[in-house]
Amino acid sequence: MNITLLFGTETGNSEMLCEDIESEFEGDHDFTISSLADVDPAAMETNTFHVVVCSSYGDGELPASAQPFADKVEKTKPDLTGLRFAIFGLGDSDYETFGEGSHQLADLLVAAGATQIGPRIVHDVQSGDLAEDVAYPWFTERVAEAEAAMEDA
Amino acid sequence: MTRKIAIVGAGPSGCYLAQSLLKLCKGDEPQIDMIDRLPVPYGLVRYGVAADHQGTKAVTRQFARLFERQGVGFVGNLSIGAEGDLTLDALREAYDVVVLAAGLSRDRKLGLEGEDLDGVIGAGTLTRCWNDHPDHADDTVTHGKRVVIVGQGNVAMDVLRILAKGAGEFEGSDLSDTHIDRIAAAGIEAIDIVGRSPAHLAKFDPVMVKEIGKIAGLKFEIADLGLSEGQDDPRLEAVTGLESSDDPRCTVTFRFGWTPTRFVGEGHVTAAHFARADGTETLDIPCDAVISAVGFRADDTLERDALVAAASDIDTGRLAPGLYAAGWFRRGPRGTIPENRTDSQAVAEAIAADLADMPEVDKPGSAALFARFDHLTDYAGWQRIDAHEQASAGEGRVRRKLADRAEMLKLALKAMETTP
Numbered sequence: 001m002n003i004t005l006l007f008g009t010e011t012g013n014s015e016m017l018c019e020d021i022e023s024e025f026e027g028d029h030d031f032t033i034s035s036l037a038d039v040d041p042a043a044m045e046t047n048t049f050h051v052v053v054c055s056s057y058g059d060g061e062l063p064a065s066a067q068p069f070a071d072k073v074e075k076t077k078p079d080l081t082g083l084r085f086a087i088f089g090l091g092d093s094d095y096e097t098f099g100e101g102s103h104q105l106a107d108l109l110v111a112a113g114a115t116q117i118g119p120r121i122v123h124d125v126q127s128g129d130l131a132e133d134v135a136y137p138w139f140t141e142r143v144a145e146a147e148a149a150m151e152d153a
Numbered sequence: 154m155t156r157k158i159a160i161v162g163a164g165p166s167g168c169y170l171a172q173s174l175l176k177l178c179k180g181d182e183p184q185i186d187m188i189d190r191l192p193v194p195y196g197l198v199r200y201g202v203a204a205d206h207q208g209t210k211a212v213t214r215q216f217a218r219l220f221e222r223q224g225v226g227f228v229g230n231l232s233i234g235a236e237g238d239l240t241l242d243a244l245r246e247a248y249d250v251v252v253l254a255a256g257l258s259r260d261r262k263l264g265l266e267g268e269d270l271d272g273v274i275g276a277g278t279l280t281r282c283w284n285d286h287p288d289h290a291d292d293t294v295t296h297g298k299r300v301v302i303v304g305q306g307n308v309a310m311d312v313l314r315i316l317a318k319g320a321g322e323f324e325g326s327d328l329s330d331t332h333i334d335r336i337a338a339a340g341i342e343a344i345d346i347v348g349r350s351p352a353h354l355a356k357f358d359p360v361m362v363k364e365i366g367k368i369a370g371l372k373f374e375i376a377d378l379g380l381s382e383g384q385d386d387p388r389l390e391a392v393t394g395l396e397s398s399d400d401p402r403c404t405v406t407f408r409f410g411w412t413p414t415r416f417v418g419e420g421h422v423t424a425a426h427f428a429r430a431d432g433t434e435t436l437d438i439p440c441d442a443v444i445s446a447v448g449f450r451a452d453d454t455l456e457r458d459a460l461v462a463a464a465s466d467i468d469t470g471r472l473a474p475g476l477y478a479a480g481w482f483r484r485g486p487r488g489t490i491p492e493n494r495t496d497s498q499a500v501a502e503a504i505a506a507d508l509a510d511m512p513e514v515d516k517p518g519s520a521a522l523f524a525r526f527d528h529l530t531d532y533a534g535w536q537r538i539d540a541h542e543q544a545s546a547g548e549g550r551v552r553r554k555l556a557d558r559a560e561m562l563k564l565a566l567k568a569m570e571t572t573p
Contacts, residue, residue: 010491011212012169057491059360059387064491092208095360125208126325 001049001147003029008036008054008066008105013090013131017053020132021139029143036069041112046082049117049146051139054105055090060097062104073108081113084149086142088135089122098122117149118142156183156508157518159248161233161455163187164196166480167254168216169494171225173501178508183249185225186519190237191287192229192530192558192565193538194220196256198490200284201277203311204328205318207551212490220532226519229530229565234454238526241455245475247521249511250504253472254479254497255455257486261448263303267416268445272297276308276446283315283332285556293332296339297441301425303413304446305348306356307489312444313346314365317405322368327552345438347408347427351380352389355409359391365405366394372401377409411436416443449486457482470500475511477504534565 005021007014015035022031036052044050057063062070072078087109089102099122106120121138123131158174160167171185187194195213202209219225232238233255245251260275262268274294281289300316302309315328320337348355352375365371373395381389392407411427414435418424425443427436451457460472461483470477479500480493488496523529538561542552555561 010494012172012215012494013212016215016218058358059363064495094206094208094364096363097360125211130214 001029001143001150002047003031003049003051003143004044005031005033006036006039006050006052007033008052008063008069008101010055010057010063010065014053014055014063017088017090017131017135021051021053021135024132024136025139035065037065039069041069041073041080042076042078044080044083046084047150049143049150050083050085051142052085052087052102052105053090053135054087054102056095056097056099056101060095060100062101066101066105070105070108073112077112079113080109083109083114084117084146085109085114086117086139086146087120088138089120090131091122091124093124093126098124115149117146154513154515156250156511157248157516158183158185158250158252158504159244159518160185160187160252160254161244162196162253162255162480162482163189163194163227164254164256164480165198165212165216165490166256166482166493166497167196167252168194168219169497170252170254170479170501171219172215173498174504175219175223175225177501177505182224183508184518185219186228186248187219187225188228188231188233188244190230190232192561193535194227194229194532200281200286203280203315204283205315205323205326206311207325207327209490227530227532227535228519228522229534230562231522231526231529232454235456237454239522247517249514249516250475250477250508252470252477252479252500252504253455253457253460253482255451255482257449257451257481259450259452260445261450261486263413263445263447265413265415267418267422270416270418270422271420272418272422272441273416273443273445276302276304276312276444277449279312279444280308283328285329285554287556287558287561290556293335294442294444296336296341298340298342299438299440300341300344300442300444301438301440302344302346302444302446303425304356305346305350305407306446306448307358307361309346309348309446310357310361310365312446313344313405314361314368316341316344317365317368317371317403319369319402324549325551327546327550327554329550329553329556330547341403343404343406345406345408345440347411347413347425347438349412349430350409351384352378352392352407352409353381353384353386355388357388359387362388362391362395366396370398370400370402372397372404374404374406376406377411380410408436413445449481451482455482469503471503471507528562528566530562530565534567537564537567
């Protein structure tokens with residue numbers, strides 16, 4: 001399957017997780033990795049499964065590299081019908097706005113017509129688990145669901 | 154031929170720079186060595202980021218990969234500069250490229266009367282003490298019952314939060330009991346945090362103030378809100394949204410629009426004096442300690458001012474052929490870790506572009522350093538320190554930092570001595 005890994009990051013942790021997912025599963029799929037800042041929402045292809053990894057910043061705001069993407073979606077209102085995506089959050093439960101960034105981004109994509117595959121989960125930096133250990137099984141499940149959904153379509 | 158690049162300062166800007174350079178030079182990676190004057194890497198993340206912000210410190214996982222998977226070398230316990238182990242010129246002899254990412258580690262002075270009184274201390278120094286920096290183990294103040302914090306940026310908020318927390322509120326941090334006990338023993342009853350700007354223009358991020366609002370047992374007083382009348386700003390909302398405890402042990406007062414004028418006392422500070430910018434009003438706060446959090450400057454070891462003044466293109470980090478600056482050392486004491494990540498990426502692009510035109514000379518790199526000095530430490534040495542610190546963590550703490558340089562070196566140099 002064609003999979004585009006998109007990261008929304010401030011400090012680089014989301015980017016690193018995208019790279020980890022690519023290395024872990026690189027034999028199984030064709031991966032492209034991109035910063036959300038470099039993505040034109042109107043040009044996202046429906047035959048590609050989009051997997052987003054996004055942190056939060058400040059008081060539950062979108063991280064810097066996700067901000068221009070969100071602005072474009074809000075401004076140009078692209079029709080993302082048929083686009084399938086899954087989203088994984090990185091967060092810090094010390095803050096009340098835990099996981100707000102990925103939450104906002106998921107809402108934005110769904111509002112633009114895209115279909116979210118499976119649940120959004122948020123890795124908590126306070127948990128002691130490594131983000132990749134939480135993300136790999138989540139990713140495997142989402143890919144299976146996306147494959148089934150795309151075959152049906 | 155493999156290029157040799159030395160980055161002076163293994164803090165976040167230097168690490169991001171190395172990360173970015175390796176990406177830009179994929180397929181023809183340079184040999185990068187991160188040099189630090191301490192036997193441990195990560196600079197500001199280890200010694201500047203507050204002990205109870207472990208989520209922020211977790212960025213070191215990214216940096217560890219540089220050393221563990223991406224072939225970057227760590228050369229610890231090596232000071233660069235005229236007064237150091239090795240001059241900058243000598244280092245440049247050994248490498249194709251040298252990048253100075255040593256940060257700005259000194260507190261900016263206010264230049265006021267009474268600043269040298271006992272009980273007056275810079276926030277950076279205090280933060281490094283609380284973070285068990287080996288050069289600042291004893292650089293603290295006896296806090297007394299009344300503390301004044303000058304400045305309202307995020308560093309000031311870090312200091313306020315750690316002073317205001319109860320002894321039981323450091324779960325999951327790596328603040329040592331020595332510091333917690335010392336703060337608790339002072340029994341602080343009043344903290345005034347005083348800034349030059351009105352609330353709606355203050356330097357702090359609102360989330361930092363909200364975090365302070367979650368501490369138990371505090372009473373909040375917010376003065377000078379008149380200066381922000383009619384304003385609508387998240388910073389204003391954050392301070393006015395602070396809720397006081399019914400049974401407070403300490404009162405935290407936010408004061409806005411005051412410029413410090415002098416600190417008074419006989420030997421030890423007893424009051425901090427402020428005035429309105431237009432001189433219309435003055436404010437004297439009796440206190441036992443003053444912590445100034447008004448920015449940072451360079452220590453003089455690398456003669457930063459002269460280098461920056463002579464820089465060929467400081468905006469891209471180019472100081473001279475083969476010599477660059479990154480992070481705070483380049484841009485001055487502005488911007489958070491993420492902003493300096495972006496900055497380091499830009500400097501890495503300049504270096505990658507210049508590498509193409511650089512003459513090919515076979516530079517020795519770290520081999521020259523290890524041949525010349527026998528006190529240098531490596532990444533494996535840091536891993537031994539790291540493992541020791543984590544294994545000896547107290548109850549509810551993630552690590553117990555070694556604050557003594559000799560103890561650090563004992564661990565860091567241990568296996569190197571026995572390696573044939």
